Amino acid sequence: MIARGRLLAVVFSIAVPTLIVAQAPPPAPAQRPASPPSMAVSDEGIPVTDPVVVRACGSCHTRDDKQRMTRISDRRATPENWELTIRRMMSLNNVQLTPDVARAVIKSLSDTHGLAPEEARGIQFEAERRLIDFAFEADKDTNTLCSRCHSIGRVLSERRTKDEWTRLLAMHRYYYPGIDGASGGFRRGGPPPTAAAAGRGRAGGDQSGRGAEDAQPMDKARDVLSRSFPLMSAEWTAWSAAMRTPRLAGRWAIAGYQIGRGPLYGQLTIADRAGVVDGFTTESKFTYSRTGETVSHKSRAVVYTGFQWRGRSADTPDDQGTWREVEFIERNGQQITGRWFTGAYDETGIDITLRRVANDPVVSGTDVSALKTAASNQRVRIYGANFPATVQAAEIDFGQGVKVSRVVSASPDTLTVDVDVAANARLGPRDLAFGGSSIATPVVVYSKIDAIKVVPVAGMARLGGIQFPNRPEQFEARGVSYGADGKPGTPDDLDLGPLTARWSLEEYAATFRDDDIQFVGELAQSGLFTPNVEGPNPKRSGNRNNIGDVWVVATYNATAADGSVKPLKGRAHLLVTVPLYMEWGSREVGR
Amino acid sequence: MTHLKPINRKAHRVADLAASGFNRTPAADGKDVVALQQLPGPPHFPLGCSLAFSPGWEADSTGGTAGLCQPVERDIFDCHLGCFWPAHVPDQLNHSPNWTGSCATAQKDWRKLDLVFPG
Amino acid sequence: MKRTRASGALLVAAALLGANLLAQTRPASEGRLTGGNGTLYIGGYPNLVWIIDEATEKVVGTIHTKGGIPRRLNLTRDRKLFYIIDATQEVVEVVDIASRATLDTFKLTEGNKRVRINSIEPDPTNRYAILLTRTAVKMTDRVDIGPSTLLQYDLKDHKIMRTIDWPDGQERDQANLMFSPDGRLLYFLGNEVLIFETETFKQVDKWDLSNIEEGLGQVSVSFGGFGGLDTVYDEPGFLTTTLTIEDPVQHRRMVGVAHIDLNKKDLDFYTLGPAGGVNIVLAPDHKHAYGLESAVGRYEFWTIDLDQRKITSRAEFAGRPRMALKASSNGKVLYIYQAGHTIDLYDAATYKYLRTIELDGDVTTGFFVVPRQASATK
DSSP states (O other): OHHHHOOOOOOOOHHHHHHHEEEEOOOGGGGGGOOOSSSOOOOOOOOOOHHHHHHHHHHHHOOTTTTTTTGGEEEEEEEHHHHHHHHHHHHHHHOOOHHHHHHHHHHHHHHHOOOHHHHHHHHHHEEEEHOOOOOOOHHHHHHHHHTTTSOOHHTTTTEEEEEHHHHHHHHHHHHHHGTTTTTTTOOOOOSSSHHHHHHTTTTSSSOOOOHHSSOOOHHHHHHHHHSOOOOOOOHHHHHHHHHHOOOOEEEEEEEEEEETTOOOOOEEEEEETSTTTEEEEEOOOEEHHHHHEEEEEEEEEETTTTTEEEEEEEESSSOOOOOOOEEEEOOOOSEEEEEEESSTOEEEEEEEEEEEESSOOEEEEESOOOEEETTTEEEEEEEHHHHHHHHOGGGGGGTTTEEEEEEEETTTTEEEEEEEOOOOOEEEEEEEEEETTTEEEEEEEESOOEEEESSSSSEEOOOOOOHHHHHHHHHEEEEEOOOTOTTEEEEEEEEEEEEEOOEEEEEEEETTTGGGGGGEEETTSSEEEOOOOOOOOOOGGGGOOOEEEEEEEEEOOOOGGGOOSEEEEEEEEEEOOOOOOOOOOOSSOOO | TTOOOOHHHHHHHHHHHHHOOEEEEEEESSSEEEOOOOOSOOOOOOOOOOOOOOOOOOSSSSSTTTTTTTHHHHHHHHHTTTTOOOOTTTOOTOOTTTTTTTOOOOHHHHGGGOOBBBO | OOOOHHHHHHHHHHHHHHHHOOOOOOOOOOOOOOOOSOEEEEEETTTTEEETTTTTEHHHHEOOSSSEEEEEEEEOOTSSSEEEEESSOOOOEEEEEETTEEEEEEEOOOEEEEEEEEEEEETSSSSEEEEEEEEEHHHHHHHOEEEEEEEEEETTTTEEEEEEEGGGOOOOOOEEEEEOOTSEEEEEESEEEEEETTOOEEEEEEEEESSSSSSTTOOOOOOOOOTTTSSSSSTTTEEEEEEEEOOOTOOOOOEEEEEEEETTEEEEEEEEOSSEEEEEEEOSSEEEEEEEEETTTTTEEEEETTTTTEEEEEOOOOOOOOOOEEEEESSSSSEEEEEEEEEEEETTOOOEEEEEEOOSOOOEEEEEOOOOSOOOOO
């Protein structure tokens, strides 16, 4: 079994030499292909004024008298996408840059040709490497076309002129000629359907006439993307003016959640990082409330475009950044949200919210997420910062029907209280207010556990361990209340938080001869699924890999106290599939 | 079938089957065989998984693994040569022309294939 | 090392018990069932085409390609030459099969202008070839992709003779091309067959297959696929392939066999059953065809009697995704190939798995079964 740290060590030592080259002059003119007169940059192109970028990129991307560089000025993108472009320039276009210059170029272009906060918010999942269900609903054909090979999030992280979208598609077709056909579907592969066939085959569907029907899929996508994601936007124009180095130094309260391990709370300090523009360091300590386990964590980060925090763990001087941090800094400078993640596929993550701590109390959250009606002395721990030494029960307000009967103990960052909930307390969420700080819905009030659900409901694991790293999947069982109406699947249903369940795998009979559970891997009683190794398995029919799709089943033995008498079951679908043979993850962003 | 109205219960069942999208495919020997069917609604594919189903990389067109190559290593040369999965399998034309350099038969020599970090 | 197929054999046996087959049993005195006495060709990694003797199933020779990894093999009508396109799609190599020597290699790529050749069809006299190409130019700060272009290319002088205009000015990304046996006509095969004369390449005729009969509905004929057309078993000027029909009354999709006479522009067809994903190949006796149907989790062999115009047997077998089918030169063995380093042999009469030919490298091209001819080319 390859330890992930070791694999990264091997990788790092391979990757770095390709970047560390003495500052080389631009390629000799004889090597560069002859080209027609330079294309014009669009009128709306954004100038590039940073001499580092001009020097690194200017031998091929010429500048006009308005300081606009070909291609570059017609595009805005996230730091991750800029990094991918620069890496492609180095791997496929003979560009040679030292790591420092490459990082400086990524930083510079992310700042001057980046996304505004409003543009980035909806697609943060892409940088956070978060496996959610997401589709570009505005145009399903474009969503499918681009998703043939990569996440749609990568596409939505771009803003380009129409010509620049066109050139992006041409680049795809240059490097991957098969993309016109079955693998990419950029082009139809034949003449447009005849009028008669079009009429018969699309009964009542397309009424737009032959013109639209004739468009190649790639042209249709280009038009959709040009309309939806043009180069200039009001949000970017405004943010370009407002953008600056955010003021972050100071104390922050951590509220986090890690699937399978539950909530975590702690304190974090951000300091400015000497010698690095928009650079910061952090030191933090947090505790998993379920187990009491405490973790210390250090990181180094760079903020791009004035709000995009990108950090890497720096627990030791040699730490290769096994944990990455992707966070979004709110404009009010009081809250930062994002994800910290690790793993060969970035699959292990903590959802993080940081709240700025000054002198007044700050509430971060609670250890329990559900309170039962008609029950007294329910123990709740409240986490935060700046809690006073003496606290009266009446100062802690959960809302209607919920009374704090006793403050058991109080420390600057934790209050332990006992809570009584009335028999007739309304079912539903409660916001917590204390000491002038409040947070929304740390708990819900419920009367009984009606069901349990397993998350993620659609999981994915990848085989690995011999030649390639694997991707485990952590599942969690959570209680569900059907709410006041007692009906499942209605808006008043309540998520009651994680609970401990018994875990098992069941065959998901996708075909009549399915035998996947014998091969796919092991599901621990912690809910962690560890996949089997990769490679052909001679013990399996047809020498197949250890792939398969299975049910992950959680069984919860409800007690009378939960309000239920029979065991509750929930299940999720798990796809155990093959490795990726390429690793595209961001390596330079945040350094 | 749209112009015929069922007049007895058996006909109703047949009409219901047609409406629910199930095909009944009689085999040559006269036995009915219900072909593998998907319920209405497309299958789910995790974000970032390839949606090119020839036959599929992470999942086949039904969202499962039964349609994937058996084993994947059997067909991997084809994938590599055709740059068929540009984000999943090293492409022969650009980043990794020598990825299979020490590996004549992928099903036997798959341990010699490397994880590639483009750029 | 031969793979065991115990589970596969059990399954096929079970299928045989359940199904109603018109199976032919072989007399016990017959020796090992082989595919005939022809020759099998398949291209592979890193730079060769294997030549396999059909009777012994052994590799008896290799053709070494100078142009790199072979990707697409094109067998000339007289079965004497291969035109090979390499994995970059830029290099064509002409190989003489008997002597295994490379006769010629050429490419159209110059400097930063790549010319990708998607398919090639030489005229019957090998004087020129029709190339389907697309340019891809790498400029300093961008790329430019050209349109799909048909070129007539002089094979002796290595020069482009002309660009052939697309019919109706409609650019196409694929062109299944076939010359008439005398080389005077060039057919673009598709649901519309377009017929060009080969002096000036003007379109002289058109045959719309999608509209052949009232009440028949929408017709779709399949030509080629990965590896292109295989006309080894068809008589010159004829094609046997599959077609799909969606009738206008029931909106039912059905698959059938189409026998196409290019000279007479005649399409003889009949339907076989509901359309699924079946790949049909002709047997050399022209009286049978074999089918391979693949759906996720279900694989079937079919036998089609072309005289009786119906499927005479179907049975499930333990297949796998991504298989392709060819019939052996004696029609008694079915070859299952495509990717990997193996070719599996099945008994065409009973669908029983026989054995596997193992190669020492992964295959990279399509597969050709060439019967022994009177004028031995081995």
